[in-house]
Amino acid sequence: SQQGEEDPQALSIQEGENATMNCSYKTSINNLQWYRQNSGRGLVHLILIRSNEREKHSGRLRVTLDTSKKSSSLLITASRAADTASYFCATDARGYQKVTFGTGTKLQVIP
Amino acid sequence: GAGVSQSPSNKVTEKGKDVELRCDPISGHTALYWYRQSLGQGLEFLIYFQGNSAPDKSGLPSDRFSAERTGGSVSTLTIQRTQQEDSAVYLCASSSQSGRSTDTQYFGPGTRLTVL
Numbered sequence: 044s045q046q047g048e049e050d051p052q053a054l055s056i057q058e059g060e061n062a063t064m065n066c067s068y069k070t071s072i073n074n075l076q077w078y079r080q081n082s083g084r085g086l087v088h089l090i091l092i093r094s095n096e097r098e099k100h101s102g103r104l105r106v107t108l109d110t111s112k113k114s115s116s117l118l119i120t121a122s123r124a125a126d127t128a129s130y131f132c133a134t135d136a137r138g139y140q141k142v143t144f145g146t147g148t149k150l151q152v153i154p
Numbered sequence: 155g156a157g158v159s160q161s162p163s164n165k166v167t168e169k170g171k172d173v174e175l176r177c178d179p180i181s182g183h184t185a186l187y188w189y190r191q192s193l194g195q196g197l198e199f200l201i202y203f204q205g206n207s208a209p210d211k212s213g214l215p216s217d218r219f220s221a222e223r224t225g226g227s228v229s230t231l232t233i234q235r236t237q238q239e240d241s242a243v244y245l246c247a248s249s250s251q252s253g254r255s256t257d258t259q260y261f262g263p264g265t266r267l268t269v270l
Contacts, residue, residue, distance in 0.1 A: 076258075085158070085245060085261035086197075131196065141210055142259070144189070144197035 049132060049148040057153050062119040064148040066132030067112075075108060076133040076142070077117050086131065089117075124154045156180075158262035160246050166268045167236055175231040175265045179248030186229050187247045187259060188221060197245065203229060236269045243267070 050065045066075070074093045078086040092099045092108045092115065099106045105118040119126055129147045159178045167173050179186050188200040199213040203223045214220070218236075223229040233240055243264040249257035 084243070084263045086247075086259075087261070088258040091258070141199060141202060141212075143199060146196040 049130065049145045051148060052146070053149045053151075055151040055153065056122055058122060058124055060122055062122050062126070062150055062152070064117045064130050064150070066115045066117070066134075066145055068115075068132075068134045068145075069113065071110075072134045074135060075106075075115050077104075077106060077115075078131045078133060078144070080129045080131065080147070089130075119150075122150075122152045124152050126150060127152045158246055158248055158260050160244075160262040160265050162265060163263065164266045164268075166270065168270050169238060170235055172232065172234045173236055173267065175233075175244050175267070177229045177231070177246030177248075177262060179227065179229070179246070180250070180260055181227075183248035183250050183260070184226065185249045185257065186223060187249075188229070188231050189245045189247070190215075190242045191245060191264075192242045200231070200244075233267075236267075238269045241267055241269045 048067050054062060056062050072094055074091055076091045077089045079089055080086045090099060090101045090104055090106050092106050094110055097108055103120045108115045115132060129149045131147045132145045133142045135142050158180055161176045165173055184205055186203040189197040190200055191197050201208055201214055201221050202210040205226045206223050218234045221229060221231045243266050245261055245264045247259035247261045249259050
């Protein structure tokens with residue numbers, strides 16, 4: 044079963060706007076990662092946040108983690124057309140090495 | 155190599171035939187993962203290798219699916235007697251560490267399998 048589920052499933056915004064995607068998971072985790080996928084092919088790692096961290100930044104990306112709510116959000120600021128992609132959260136389950144990917148949010152940034 | 159490579163990039167086969175999908179991980183990466191992604195869906199974990207051994211085969215959907223890894227490098231995913239529901243993109247990823255969940259996984263471009 045899916046450990047992580049993203050919300051919304053699809054998001055369409057204008058270039059320059061901010062995009063926020065959410066991920067909810069079911070069991071306690073050690074860390075959570077966000078990946079990006081273009082055109083249904085390979086994924087690219089964006090950022091990792093550990094369970095003892097609450098917020099992390101990388102360029103235009105901001106990730107938050109709320110372990111009490113078992114949720115994370117990915118914020119992309121000042122979006123660009125090139126940000127159009129699907130975004131997945133990936134979680135481990137505490138005590139297990141396997142990383143489980145969510146169902147993804149499909150982001151479209153309109154120029 | 156510079157990245158994870160997979161071959162073939164596309165494979166069309168007839169129902170009932172066997173197929174082999176190949177993954178070449180990044181040189182030196184000890185951990186290797188296979189995933190399956192159906193159209194518009196998330197990634198479904200299939201199997202994980204640490205070196206040549208597979209400590210976690212829990213995701214293989216049936217006994218028609220098998221995988222091996224030789225020399226701690228190349229891996230082959232074999233699907234026997236393919237069914238139409240096997241149609242999907244098969245993604246391979248590798249990571250440099252010991253399969254810890256904190257490791258960044260580097261993905262190949264995938265093999266798109268179509269079973270007619």
